[in-house]
Amino acid sequence: MxxxxxISRIAEDAHEGFALQVLSKDNISRRAFRKAVLLAxxxxxxxxxxxxxxxxxxxxxxxxxxxELDPMPEIGIGxxxxxxxxxxxxIAHSLDVGHPAAMAHLHCPVAIPALAAEVLITATNxxxxxxxxxxxxxxxxxxxxxxxxxxxxxxxxxxxxxTSGGSQSNLTALHLAAEKSGPEARRKGVIFTSEHSHFSIAxxxxxIGMPADAVVKVETDEEGRMxxxxxxxxxxxxxxxxRLPVAIAAxxxxxxxxxxxxxxxxxxxxxxxxxxxxxxxxxxxxxxFSRHRDKLSGLHRAQSVALDFHKMLFQPISCGxxxxxxxxxxxxxxxxxxxxNPEDPVFADAPNxxxxxxxxxxxxxxxxxxxxxxxxxxxxxxxxxSRTLENAKDAAEAISxxxxxxxxxTPQLSTVVFRYLSxxxxxxxxxxxLKARARLFQNGIAAIxxxxxxxxxxxxxxxxxxxxxxxxxxxxxxxLETILHDLExxxxx
Ligand SMILES: *Cc1c(COP(=O)(O)O)cnc(C)c1O
Numbered sequence: 001m002x003x004x005x006x007i008s009r010i011a012e013d014a015h016e017g018f019a020l021q022v023l024s025k026d027n028i029s030r031r032a033f034r035k036a037v038l039l040a041x042x043x044x045x046x047x048x049x050x051x052x053x054x055x056x057x058x059x060x061x062x063x064x065x066x067x068e069l070d071p072m073p074e075i076g077i078g079x080x081x082x083x084x085x086x087x088x089x090x091i092a093h094s095l096d097v098g099h100p101a102a103m104a105h106l107h108c109p110v111a112i113p114a115l116a117a118e119v120l121i122t123a124t125n126x127x128x129x130x131x132x133x134x135x136x137x138x139x140x141x142x143x144x145x146x147x148x149x150x151x152x153x154x155x156x157x158x159x160x161x162x163t164s165g166g167s168q169s170n171l172t173a174l175h176l177a178a179e180k181s182g183p184e185a186r187r188k189g190v191i192f193t194s195e196h197s198h199f200s201i202a203x204x205x206x207x208i209g210m211p212a213d214a215v216v217k218v219e220t221d222e223e224g225r226m227x228x229x230x231x232x233x234x235x236x237x238x239x240x241x242x243r244l245p246v247a248i249a250a251x252x253x254x255x256x257x258x259x260x261x262x263x264x265x266x267x268x269x270x271x272x273x274x275x276x277x278x279x280x281x282x283x284x285x286x287x288x289f290s291r292h293r294d295k296l297s298g299l300h301r302a303q304s305v306a307l308d309f310h311k312m313l314f315q316p317i318s319c320g321x322x323x324x325x326x327x328x329x330x331x332x333x334x335x336x337x338x339x340x341n342p343e344d345p346v347f348a349d350a351p352n353x354x355x356x357x358x359x360x361x362x363x364x365x366x367x368x369x370x371x372x373x374x375x376x377x378x379x380x381x382x383x384x385x386s387r388t389l390e391n392a393k394d395a396a397e398a399i400s401x402x403x404x405x406x407x408x409x410t411p412q413l414s415t416v417v418f419r420y421l422s423x424x425x426x427x428x429x430x431x432x433x434l435k436a437r438a439r440l441f442q443n444g445i446a447a448i449x450x451x452x453x454x455x456x457x458x459x460x461x462x463x464x465x466x467x468x469x470x471x472x473x474x475x476x477x478x479x480l481e482t483i484l485h486d487l488e489x490x491x492x493x
Contacts, residue, residue: 021079023123032079033123035080036079036080036083037119037123039079039080039083039087040083040087043083043087043088043091044091051444052096052099052444052445053095053096053099053101053102053441053444053446053447054093054095054096054441054442054444054447055092055093055444056442056443056444057093058442062093065089069085069086095107095447097109097110098110098465099447099465100465100467100468100469100472101445101446101447101468101472101475101476102446102447102465103446103447103448103449103461103462103463103464103465103468103476104441104447104448104449104460104462105449105462106255106282106283106308106311106462106464107462107464108310108311108312108313108314108315108464108465109314109464109465109467110314110315110316111313111314111315111372111375111376113368113371113372113375113376114314114315114316114368114369114371114372115316116371117367117368117370117371117372118316118368120367120371121363121364121365121367121368124137124364126364127361127362127363128141128161128162128353128354128357128362128363128364129340129341129352129353129354129357129359129360129361129362130340130341130350130352130353130354131347131350131351131352131353132346132347132350134364137364137366137367138350138351138352138353139351140364140366140367140370141161141162141353141364141366142351142353143366143370144162144366144369144370145159145160145161145162145321145323145366148160148288148307148321148323149323151288151289151293152288152299152300152302152305152307152323153299153300154300154302154305154323154325155325155326157325157326157327157328158323158324158325158326158327159323159324159326159327159329159330159356160321160322160323160324160356161321161322161330161353161356161357162319162320162321162357162362162363162365162366163306163318163320163321163322163357163359164318164320164359165282165308165310165317165318165319165320166198166200166280166282166283166306166308166311166320167198167200167203167204168320168322168358168359169280169282169306169307169308169320169321169322170198170200170201170204170249170278170280170282170306171200171203171204171207171208171358172322172333172357172358173204173247173249173278173304173306173322173324174191174201174204174205174208174210174246174247174249174278175204175208175332175333175358176304176324176329176330176332176333177191177246177247177276177278177303177304178208178210178246178247179331179332180276180329181244181246181276184244185210185244185246186208186209186210186211187211188211188242188243188244189210189211189214189243189244189245189246190214190215190216190238190243190244190245190246191205191210191214191215191216191246191247191248191249192216192218192231192234192235192238192245192247192248192249192275193215193216193217193218193226193248193249193250193251194217194218194219194220194224194225194226194250194251194254194261195217195218195219195220196220196224196251196254196255196256196257196259197217197249197251197254197280198251198254198255198280198282201215201249201280202215210246214246216234216238218230218231218234220259222409223257223259223409223410223412224254224256224257224259224409225259225260225261225262226250226251226261226262226266228262228265228266228268228269231248231266231269232269232272235248235269235273235275239273245273245275246275246276247275247276247277247278247303248266248269248270248275248276248277248278249278249279249280250263250266250277250278250279250280250302251279251280251281251284252279252280252281252283252284252285252287252296252299253281253282253283253284253285253286253287253412253413254283255282255283256415256417256451256453256460257408257409257411257412257415257417257453258283258284258392258411258412258413258414258415259409259412259413260284260295260296260412260413262298263279263296263297263298263299263301263302264297264298264301265298266298267298267301267302270301270303271301276303276304277301277302277303277304278302278303278304278305278306279299279302279304279305279306280306281296281299281305281306281307282306282307282308282311282320283308283311283312283413284296284312284413285305285306285307285308285311285312286309286311286312286313286385287312287385287413288307289312289313289373289378289381289382289385290381290382290385290386290389291382291386292385292386292389295412302325303324303325303326303329304322304323304324304325304329305322305323305324306320306321306322307320307321307322307323308320309321309365309369311464312385312388312413312414312464313369313372313381313385314372314384314464315365315368315369315372316368318363318365319365319368319369320365321366330355330356333355333356333357333358334355334356335355337354340352340354340360341354341355383466384466387466388414388463388464388465388466388468389411389413389414391414391463391466391468391469391470391473392411392413392414392415392416392461392463393411394469394470394473395411395416395461395463395468395470395473396410396411396416396418398470398473398474398477399416399418399477402477402481403421404420404421404481404484405418405419405420405421405459405477406418406419406421408453408458414462414463414464415460415461415462415463416460416461416463417451417453417458417459417460417461418458418459419433419453419456419457419458419459420432420433420436420457420459420484422484422488423488424488426456429456429457430456430457431457432484432487432488433450433457433458433459433484434450434457435487436480436483436484436487437449437450437459439483439487440476440479440480440483443479445476445479446476446479446480448460448461448476448480449461449462459480461473461476
């Protein structure tokens with residue numbers, strides 16, 4: 001049977017509703033693809049009437065609906081029916097990340113050009129491990145990485161690769177730093193980071209086999225920034241006790257407060273002791289694309305930088321990158337496999353990006369960032385990002401004017417943290433705050449977060465949506481006050 005005949009046989013089967021429907025260059029499968037994707041797009045576009053970030057459906061109701069779905073019926077029901085059956089509920093009971101009152105987490109609304117790019121990414125299904133599995137996409141990623149390296153101000157020998165996000169970027173960076181420090185790193189290495197750094201730093205250190213006490217949490221100032229004198233002292237103490245400093249992991253935009261560590265001062269300390277400086281810019285890295293990029297001064301001196309585009313840059317999950325100042329740092333990941341990237345290259349000059357990643361099979365996420373950035377341009381990206389910062393500033397001002405709330409810190413990024421002042425004292429305020437957050441979510445009014453700062457429960461607004469204006473925030477604060485008031489009068493402990 002010739003190849004063409006085989007393809008058309010598969011396509012005929014697909015046409016007749018058989019289970020095998022794979023996208024290929026024949027007209028029948030392309031029509032089936034187009035129809036299925038347009039159906040899905042229509043489902044998404046049809047639900048524009050949502051007025052709540054969450055439907056309010058409770059877990060038993062959702063579990064019942066989902067539990068009724070036999071994942072694999074004996075005879076398939078077809079794409080159209082499967083979409084019609086699951087799609088509307090999947091959309092209706094999702095957190096509406098584009099809702100202006102959805103501001104709980106570092107979870108952004110998505111840019112439309114990126115969503116369109118996702119269709120290209122998934123339909124072409126390129127894999128970034130070897131060049132022959134992604135002839136165009138590999139070069140796109142390289143190009144986008146070079147652009148990011150330039151934005152971050154890293155030297156010309158810098159390199160990088162896309163990752164699933166900040167956690168993987170941090171893990172990889174710590175591994176590269178430990179490898180650079182030599183075999184002793186796993187026995188007596190230390191990583192210095194602030195009290196406010198993301199848990200993926202400690203988790204990463206543990207995964208790569210650092211000692212249990214490897215992560216030293218350096219004290220922060222009242223705004224949550226790493227204290228540089230405390231850092232220098234911690235390094236000296238570690239050296240005195242025979243430990244091996246492996247890396248300093250600074251944070252540009254902490255997950256809770258959006259605080260940026262003093263990167264340039266930390267770089268001075270790193271230089272003085274000859275230690276790898278990693279900057280976790282998973283959140284704050286978005287500033288590179290805005291007029292506020294000066295807030296990241298000193299970033300160009302990092303040995304590695306973690307960036308997340310599914311935080312401040314409106315990309316669908318997942319989309320992150322790890323940049324390293326010296327491409328040679330990737331050497332520990334550059335394992336050669338006969339089947340993939342043999343010592344003796346099959347394709348001359350072909351980059352095999354598996355050599356810069358802990359993943360093998362990997363999505364072409366750079367493509368959606370490229371399409372988004374070209375679509376919006378520097379100006380468009382700056383306007384969107386700067387707007388979120390302005391919204392946060394407005395929200396902080398509004399909060400500080402309300403008598404029942406106390407602002408924790410002046411926002412540096414787009415996160416606003418504040419706490420409730422209960423007439424019955426802070427312990428009751430903590431309890432009521434958690435209850436109020438849950439009620440706000442279940443009533444479909446807003447999705448906001450809570451966290452603990454200085455031992456007290458705080459509310460947190462993570463304002464990644466340019467549409468979360470002062471008006472929206474004022475409405476959320478009014479609702480929150482009403483709920484808290486109601487809880488004060490009706491809720492006995
Ligand atoms: C979100 C976040 C991470 C984790 O990133 P993922 O993309 O969720 O893996 C790491 N560091 C900081 C500062 C973050 O805000």
